[in-house]
Structures are given as structure tokens and as C-alpha cells.
Amino acid sequence: MTTRRRFLAAAAASLLATPAxxxxxxxxxxxxxxxxxxxxxxxxxxTIYVNVEDTxxxxxxxxxxxxxxxxxxxxxxxxxxxxxxxxxxxxxxxxIPTRDMIAKEPEVYGPFAAGLPGGHPYNPLGARALYLYQGxxxxxxxxxxxxxxxxxxxxxxxxxxRMANEHAIDLYDRxxxxxxxxxx
Numbered sequence: 001m002t003t004r005r006r007f008l009a010a011a012a013a014s015l016l017a018t019p020a021x022x023x024x025x026x027x028x029x030x031x032x033x034x035x036x037x038x039x040x041x042x043x044x045x046x047t048i049y050v051n052v053e054d055t056x057x058x059x060x061x062x063x064x065x066x067x068x069x070x071x072x073x074x075x076x077x078x079x080x081x082x083x084x085x086x087x088x089x090x091x092x093x094x095x096i097p098t099r100d101m102i103a104k105e106p107e108v109y110g111p112f113a114a115g116l117p118g119g120h121p122y123n124p125l126g127a128r129a130l131y132l133y134q135g136x137x138x139x140x141x142x143x144x145x146x147x148x149x150x151x152x153x154x155x156x157x158x159x160x161x162r163m164a165n166e167h168a169i170d171l172y173d174r175x176x177x178x179x180x181x182x183x184x
Contacts, residue, residue, distance in 0.1 A: 026149040026164070032070035034167050039066035048086075048143070048175065050161055050183035052079050055153050057143070057161060059174060067174070069167045072151040074159035079183070080132065080141035086179040087133035089172060092118030095125045098140055101158050121147055124157075127165040128172035132181055143181070144168060 037058075043049055045062030052073045058066040073079050096115035101108075116123040126145025133139060143161040145168030151157070152164055161183075163171065 026152070028070065028149075028152065028164065032152070034067055034069050034170055036061065036065055037068045038064055039068075040064050044180075046175070046179060048171075048179055048181040050080075050143075050181065052081065052183060055155075057163070057171070059171060067171075069163055069171060070152050072146070072154050072156045072162035074157050074161075075155050078157070078159040079155070080139060080159060080161070081183050082134070084132035084134050084139055084141070084181045084183075086130045086143075086175060086177055086181060087138075088131040089175075089177060090118070090125075090129045090131070091172075092127060093123075093125045093129040093144070094118050095123045105158075123147065124160075124162075126162075126168060128168040130172065130175065130179075130181075143171070 039058055039060065041064050043058060043060040043066050045060045047060045049058045049060070050071070050073070051058070055071050055073055057069045057071045060066050094115055094117055097109040097112055102110055102113055112122075118125075124144075124146060125142065126147055129142045129144040131138065132141045132143070141160055143163065145165035146162040147165070149164045151162060156162070
């Protein structure tokens with residue numbers, strides 16, 4: 001078992017044993033709070049750009065400005081890259097681990113094979129989710145909130161882009177279905 005798998009299995013076990021951990025509050029550095037910043041004219045208004053390496057997500061506002069959010073990204077080799085469209089949005093979404101997630105890490109995801117309802121303290125999609133599609137195909141990648149805010153700023157997840165729940169709600173309220181997403 002890899003170090004990451006041992007860590008995730010231990011984290012899952014500790015969350016199940018200690019519900020208070022799922023409700024843990026994290027105080028972020030000031031520069032990690034959603035902020036409007038200069039991004040230059042290359043980011044069109046209404047486009048989401050994910051900078052995987054630096055763990056930042058930008059929403060183009062127009063006139064060279066963007067709204068910047070600190071994020072967590074997928075562990076190495078598990079991160080979405082390319083272009084997609086937000087084809088669906090959900091508040092307090094239900095979560096079911098993919099077959100691939102269960103096959104790769106049964107000790108982590110197997111206990112949740114039946115899924116978790118929206119709002120469950122262990123549901124990794126958190127308060128909001130933006131579902132990324134390429135054409136009519138679900139990429140299985142999401143931009144979503146998380147009940148594990150301490151993962152923000154890291155390459156941690158199974159591939160999705162995680163945000164603090166409050167930040168995910170802010171982004172969710174700003175983008176419509178059809179929003180273009182570029183991840184590099």
C-alpha cells in the first residue's frame with residue numbers, strides 16, 4: 001500500500017470514528033481568500049481557468065480582471081487537464097465513488113460504494129458542485145466544495161478540484177451552466 005493510500009485510509013477511518021473532524025474549521029491565509037486580481041486580457045470574462053501547478057482557480061471577470069480562489073487539485077497523475085464545460089450544477093450534491101476509485105483504492109472508497117447523500121459530513125463534494133463535461137460526455141471531474149478544508153493548497157484528491165465550501169458557493173453563484181473551463 002502506498003503512503004498516500006495509507007494516509008487516505010487512515011483519514012477515512014478517523015473521519016468515521018470522529019465526526020467532529022469533518023466539521024473542522026480552517027483559517028486560511030489572507031491571500032488565499034477569494035480576491036479580485038489583475039489577470040490580463042487573455043482570460044475572457046466568464047471563463048474558469050485552473051492553474052494546477054500553483055493550485056489557483058480564476059474566474060474571468062473581464063477588463064483584465066479575474067476572481068482568484070485557492071484550491072486543492074488531484075494527486076499526481078489524477079488531475080483533469082484540458083477544456084470542459086460546466087454542464088450541470090448541484091447544491092449539496094449526492095456523491096458516489098466511481099468504479100475506478102473503488103478498484104484503485106478499495107480500502108478508502110469501498111465503505112462508501114453506496115454513496116453519501118448531499119449534506120452528509122463525509123460527502124467529499126461539499127456544499128456545491130460544478131460537473132465538467134466534454135461534449136455530452138461526463139469527464140467525472142468536478143469543481144466542488146469539501147468538508148476537508150485542510151487539503152486546500154495541496155495535490156490531494158482523486159482528481160477533482162476542491163474549494164473551501166464558502167468559496168465553492170461564491171463561485172457557484174457566479175457561473176451559469178455552459179461556462180467554459182480550462183485546466184492546465
